[in-house]
Amino acid sequence: MDDIYVRKVCAGDTEAFRYFVEQYKALSISLAVSVVKDEFVAEEVVQDAFINAFRGIKNFKFKSKFSSWFYRIVLNEAFRRLKKMQKEIVDFRHSYDEEIADESEVLTLQQNEQVHLINEALKLLPARESLVLRLFYLQEESIKEVAAITGWTEIYIKVTLHRARKNMHAAIKSLLKKSNNS
Template sequence: MTEVDDLQLVRSARDGDEAAFTRLVERHEARIYNLALRLMGNSQDAEEVLQDTFLQVFRNLGRFEERSRFSTWIYRIATNEALMRLRKAKRKREVFLEDTAGEDGEWRGEEIRDFARSALEDVENKEMMEILEGLLAELPEDYRVVFTLRDIDGLSNAEVAEVLEISVAAVKSRLHRSRLYLRDRLTRIYGKRGKQPGATGQ
């Protein structure tokens, strides 16, 4: 799949080609659903976010100005839908993550080893994935979405900033704090078991 293909489908869909819009949905629905599932924490809410996302895409396709990638635009819509639902639910967040950016918003924290990411790469460890997904649910939504977009979905810092309409410095700060929290929690969990996250048995 290429962005050129997406743009061709978008233009056809704008002209009333229903098949083109269906192809756009088929191309992006799996990634949008997985994003929604990680943010919402359950399949029912994720399905609703997915449906509302493509409803918004259909209604606003004429407003897509092609200055950004279509995938970035649809990520922004899905993220906004998920965050709106989370904030309406007013779920209590028990995690407080200390700010590591300066008053001017510039990045102040040193780069850390991507400890949580190494755990994610241990895809054969089902227990690890379940633990990590549970820990993600503990993060405040603003931090969870940054970690999900950057370290799970693989967007660049600049792309995450564009999706969330925040600065790259803010992305780095939230990502750093999220990784620190997850690293600490994973270390505590696995330290009690005498092993490190991502480690495999001999």
Template sequence: MRNLGERIEDKDIELVLRVREGDLNAFRTLVDLYKDKSLSLAASIVKNPALAEDIVQDVFMKVYKNIGKFKFKSSFATWIYRIVVNTCYSELKRKSNTSLNTENDQTLREIGHAEQPLQLTGEDQRKYIQKAMKMLRPDEALVLRLFYLCEMSLKEIEAITKSNSSKIRVDLYRGRKNLKQQLEQLLGDEIDYLL
């Protein structure tokens, strides 16, 4: 019996082949499948939601233009996430790092010192986790998103990040530890409502 990952990869291959034949609906389907995770990855690297959206639009233009170069040696997900990572790093080189951080530190301090106990909904939890992720080092945030959000294996993360498995394991460990510390700073004793 085939597992879910194989079915997804088979569907991706079918869609890629249809896009190569000029099927725009197949390309729209690929965009729908990968836009949210691509945006999350981009945001974790550049730390700026508006810039991340621009990058993801650029990524999908690159994907459409270069889909004929996809060689099926890796999964389509690995290929597209590698394009996201490369495009983000290129953009970071082009811009100064100080102009990318649009987060207001005062707002974060105010959130971290709420006077009333928090009643966190799923949406609230997501917002706090995103705020904490923005405070992580880009390589830690990237591997956490690839591993947990995109459900990539260590081998796939190696292909995307061009890092060795030892570094990825260390980044996952440190990323989880630092994420918890950031959440504790934001929420104080209220972290139990989130975890």
């Protein structure tokens, strides 16, 4: 389906590009938030990524999935913005054995509270860990596909994923503890 729209855009049908905006905006913003940790900055990042993708769409060679090609543009733009912002994202390093709250409490929360808590927990993680978790679980990409999107090695992704899961458990516990105390 993507290929048909790529051809349409290349042939001069600008409006056909709306398909990509509708199709990829939500996940692109989620991925960008993983890096820049702010929804509004992420929105700007994704907007710039769409413009860059439009400019370069004639260079898309159909060798990879359009989504992988586009997410790579999003990530490049997000990391470029992060560097520009020079925002210090403090790495979340909790003791994994620290039992500060019952993690399974999250399952008893209402749907919107769960979503909020998970997004906040993902914001606490370092950019690469949060990114790998979202690509692996949200987009359900394989390790190979994550490697194609990020440009990292498969081993590095496996290690990051393992570390990210552990940190995610710790982040959820920490947030649950905070909400229980308040």
